[in-house]
Amino acid sequence: xxxxxxxxxxxxxxxxxGKVISHTIITADGARKTLGVILPGSYHFGTEAAExxxxxxxxxxxxxxxxxxxxxIAEGGSFNVPANSGFTITVEGEPCHYVCSFL
Amino acid sequence: xxxxxxxxxxxxxxxxxGKVISHTIITADGARKTLGVILPGSYHFGTEAAExxxxxxxxxxxxxxxxxxxxxIAEGGSFNVPANSGFTITVEGEPCHYVCSFL
Numbered sequence: 001x002x003x004x005x006x007x008x009x010x011x012x013x014x015x016x017x018g019k020v021i022s023h024t025i026i027t028a029d030g031a032r033k034t035l036g037v038i039l040p041g042s043y044h045f046g047t048e049a050a051e052x053x054x055x056x057x058x059x060x061x062x063x064x065x066x067x068x069x070x071x072x073i074a075e076g077g078s079f080n081v082p083a084n085s086g087f088t089i090t091v092e093g094e095p096c097h098y099v100c101s102f103l
Numbered sequence: 104x105x106x107x108x109x110x111x112x113x114x115x116x117x118x119x120x121g122k123v124i125s126h127t128i129i130t131a132d133g134a135r136k137t138l139g140v141i142l143p144g145s146y147h148f149g150t151e152a153a154e155x156x157x158x159x160x161x162x163x164x165x166x167x168x169x170x171x172x173x174x175x176i177a178e179g180g181s182f183n184v185p186a187n188s189g190f191t192i193t194v195e196g197e198p199c200h201y202v203c204s205f206l
Contacts, residue, residue: 001113008111008128010104010138010159011200018142018198023126025111035113039121056113095121097114 001056001099003027016043022100031101038089038096046086050103053089054078057097061090104159104202106130119146125203134204141192141199149189153206156192157181160200164193 006025013022013034020043022036038060053062059074065086073079080103081087089096109128116125116137123146125139141163156165162177168189176182183206184190192199 003111003113005108006111008106008109008126008138010106010157010202012124012138012140012160012198014140014198018121018140021115021124021140023111023138035111035115035126037115037117037121037124054113057115095115095117099113 042090145193
């Protein structure tokens with residue numbers, strides 16, 4: 001997956017001591033996305049805007065805040081996170097590559 | 104630092120078990136660059152094309168293959184690596200953010 005005609009920020013976003021790293025792009029229509037990698041482990045992220053998480057490499061499991069279901073997502077899959085909520089994402093084995101879109 | 108009108112690849116390059124992670128962009132004139140993060144540690148990279156390494160966050164030390172000098176580079180600095188050579192890069196403390204241009 002590629003994104004054309006974007007503006008890319010050189011400096012990355014580093015979370016959890018570098019276990020989650022992303023670079024920000026702004027698309028031609030002004031939408032903000034982050035291209036990221038999650039190394040094995042389990043991490044909680046809060047949301048302000050709603051997010052679409054697309055898994056473009058590897059796999060993960062995720063639990064949306066306030067729910068009990070742990071849902072597996074493989075490469076090519078995606079999940080939505082409501083605004084002002086959050087999710088716990090768990091990766092085992094290989095790194096998980098994602099595209100996060102802020103909706 | 105930002106790059107405009109680029110094509111960004113969603114999936115990252117992951118080296119050294121995720122201690123070094125980069126995303127690739129192609130600029131409007133076809134040049135390939137990687138936007139990366141190096142977590143604390145010491146890593147050796149070989150080169151095929153010559154590379155310009157610009158440090159855009161944090162700091163590092165580097166030794167070019169075949170030389171003895173360990174040279175410190177702070178944010179805003181850069182160094183060149185010859186083609187078909189390599190370098191050892193060492194980061195302490197905070198992550199080092201870089202832009203690598205293939206020349």
